[in-house]
Amino acid sequence: MKKIITKPLAIAIFAALSLPTSLHAADEAHAMHQLYQNNCASCHGSDHGGYLAPALNADTLKGRSPTALRTIVMAGSFDTLMPPFYGKLTDDQIRALVKHLQATPKLPNPPFTIDDMKASLKVYVADESKLPEKPSYAIDNMDDVIGVAARGKYGRGEGSRAVFINGKTHQKIGEIPTGTAAHIIDYNPANPRWAYVKTDTAEIFKVDLYSMQAVRSIKTGWNGPGMGVSRDGKYIMAGSFVPHNAVILNADTLEPLKTFELEGIDPDGKQVSSDSGMVIGTPFDDIFAIALENAGQVWVVDLKDDFPVTRITDVGHHLHDAFLTHGGQKLMIASYDDSIVAAIDLKDRKIIKKLEAGCVPHVGGGSAVVVDGRTLGFGTNFGDCDKTVVSVWDLDKMEVVKQVPVSGGTESPAAHANAPYVAVDIISKDRRARTIQLIDKKTLEVVKTLDVGGHAYFPEYSSDGKFLYVSAGYNGDEVVVYDSTSLQKVASIGMESPAGIFAHGRVRYVTRGLSPDEMAQAQGAKP
Amino acid sequence: MSARVYLSAALLATLAMPAQAVSIYAGQARAAAVCSQCHGVKNPSADAPFPPLAGRDEAYLKTALKQYRDKTRPSDIMNAIAGSLSDDDIANVAAYYARLKP
Numbered sequence: 001m002k003k004i005i006t007k008p009l010a011i012a013i014f015a016a017l018s019l020p021t022s023l024h025a026a027d028e029a030h031a032m033h034q035l036y037q038n039n040c041a042s043c044h045g046s047d048h049g050g051y052l053a054p055a056l057n058a059d060t061l062k063g064r065s066p067t068a069l070r071t072i073v074m075a076g077s078f079d080t081l082m083p084p085f086y087g088k089l090t091d092d093q094i095r096a097l098v099k100h101l102q103a104t105p106k107l108p109n110p111p112f113t114i115d116d117m118k119a120s121l122k123v124y125v126a127d128e129s130k131l132p133e134k135p136s137y138a139i140d141n142m143d144d145v146i147g148v149a150a151r152g153k154y155g156r157g158e159g160s161r162a163v164f165i166n167g168k169t170h171q172k173i174g175e176i177p178t179g180t181a182a183h184i185i186d187y188n189p190a191n192p193r194w195a196y197v198k199t200d201t202a203e204i205f206k207v208d209l210y211s212m213q214a215v216r217s218i219k220t221g222w223n224g225p226g227m228g229v230s231r232d233g234k235y236i237m238a239g240s241f242v243p244h245n246a247v248i249l250n251a252d253t254l255e256p257l258k259t260f261e262l263e264g265i266d267p268d269g270k271q272v273s274s275d276s277g278m279v280i281g282t283p284f285d286d287i288f289a290i291a292l293e294n295a296g297q298v299w300v301v302d303l304k305d306d307f308p309v310t311r312i313t314d315v316g317h318h319l320h321d322a323f324l325t326h327g328g329q330k331l332m333i334a335s336y337d338d339s340i341v342a343a344i345d346l347k348d349r350k351i352i353k354k355l356e357a358g359c360v361p362h363v364g365g366g367s368a369v370v371v372d373g374r375t376l377g378f379g380t381n382f383g384d385c386d387k388t389v390v391s392v393w394d395l396d397k398m399e400v401v402k403q404v405p406v407s408g409g410t411e412s413p414a415a416h417a418n419a420p421y422v423a424v425d426i427i428s429k430d431r432r433a434r435t436i437q438l439i440d441k442k443t444l445e446v447v448k449t450l451d452v453g454g455h456a457y458f459p460e461y462s463s464d465g466k467f468l469y470v471s472a473g474y475n476g477d478e479v480v481v482y483d484s485t486s487l488q489k490v491a492s493i494g495m496e497s498p499a500g501i502f503a504h505g506r507v508r509y510v511t512r513g514l515s516p517d518e519m520a521q522a523q524g525a526k527p
Numbered sequence: 528m529s530a531r532v533y534l535s536a537a538l539l540a541t542l543a544m545p546a547q548a549v550s551i552y553a554g555q556a557r558a559a560a561v562c563s564q565c566h567g568v569k570n571p572s573a574d575a576p577f578p579p580l581a582g583r584d585e586a587y588l589k590t591a592l593k594q595y596r597d598k599t600r601p602s603d604i605m606n607a608i609a610g611s612l613s614d615d616d617i618a619n620v621a622a623y624y625a626r627l628k629p
Contacts, residue, residue: 084565087576153572475563
């Protein structure tokens, strides 16, 4: 017995004495891997493959000056989300990190299994029956709640929160710390008390809006914002960027029910593994739709039996986000690389048509409004070429009505049945990034430019359409509120690096800008 | 002809302006480009090791920036950043932050 123990020990000592440098190197690599995961990975990707921010690996950083890279880490990068790590990381750490990044290849799809998910489930409130029966703060209607995904300056830490605001008084009503950058907030269509917050590190928090606290959380992957809630409020589907999988959760307990490996044949005939784009539930049916970004496919998952999948292929190259129309029966999904938006019929599960959509379309949450009997959809796009337009489509005829010239690339449109303008955020990397442009619904012309400050993005109307909320992100550190008709500034709400804004009223609209009547019709059509 | 008259009038006005006239708008633009990345506008990040500037005493901010600029107050990063600021920049930025409610 004694011998058995001492022998490996002796070998270990011998190894340690004879190979001090390689052991030290392994320790160093491990320490740097941890440092990367704890400071960089929520934006740059746990696999070093890039996510919201550029890929950092031996390939992408080849030939880059270590001094220049250290400067970026230390001082941050102006007009991006990259914060200064001066004073947070030591000079030695930054040097070692840059060296590590320039020597590390992109990791091949690091796994995160259903067992990893199960092990990550945290219960903060064990007995939900003891939670208050109504909101513990003054609010006329839960539809007035507006949630803001505050990223936090460093994409993690104290500043990373889901901040909830009363959309009539513009006062904060609650803040839920999320550890890492909050990205998406969804609401339960069947019960107004539940919200779900997903972070960039793929954690989902189930939030009780009545008592303003997280009751449970689960980590569904390494990175990725994709999340949808089913129309009956019973299921959540979450899709990851890293690794390439998706999962259906029980929306009540957050327990994972089934995982899906995202892979398929892309429009060029190649079998590829794919990250997840948008995930969406629809008032039209008991289904989820999920975009496979690289495979160019949309999968429709039926919420029955073993969650069978219908694959719609050849939708486009590099799919990303989408919005619904026609009672949720039609899905408009953006293809970055083809610069089109594909219209999909979720009933027949077929592509209806592909519509011109500017240049690198990013539709955000999308917007649709009814003007003079026509349902018009508004499509923003990054405009990485000379063409900076917002596309307007007739969603009944599925044709382009107009491409409205705007002052730069755009990321997210906001509309409301009661508001006269469709707001779009200009994201071009100069002073224009401070601004929001407003398109008159009737004339389809830009009529006003608001100088919001910071990096102004993700406009959203309050549920009654009376107020326009805009994140002054990056270093703006506030959400600015305007009267939606006079466009006068009425309030400012401070928080760290606010991004997406999500009105609770979204559960009453098929898509922002449509009347709640459309939703009522869709629900009336329930089988 | 008239353009020239306006131009010289504008020049005169500029020359007549007292040297210490500060512009909080110029200060705001400079702060957004130079300071807010670390110090934030109203507040720095809760996790940041940087002090807040909003609402601080104007004279203190000016003195501190000048000391950083001439390196009598040593700091790797602030000596470099303040080194890029002119007297006007310093006056404008200090005036802007001092008037901002935290």
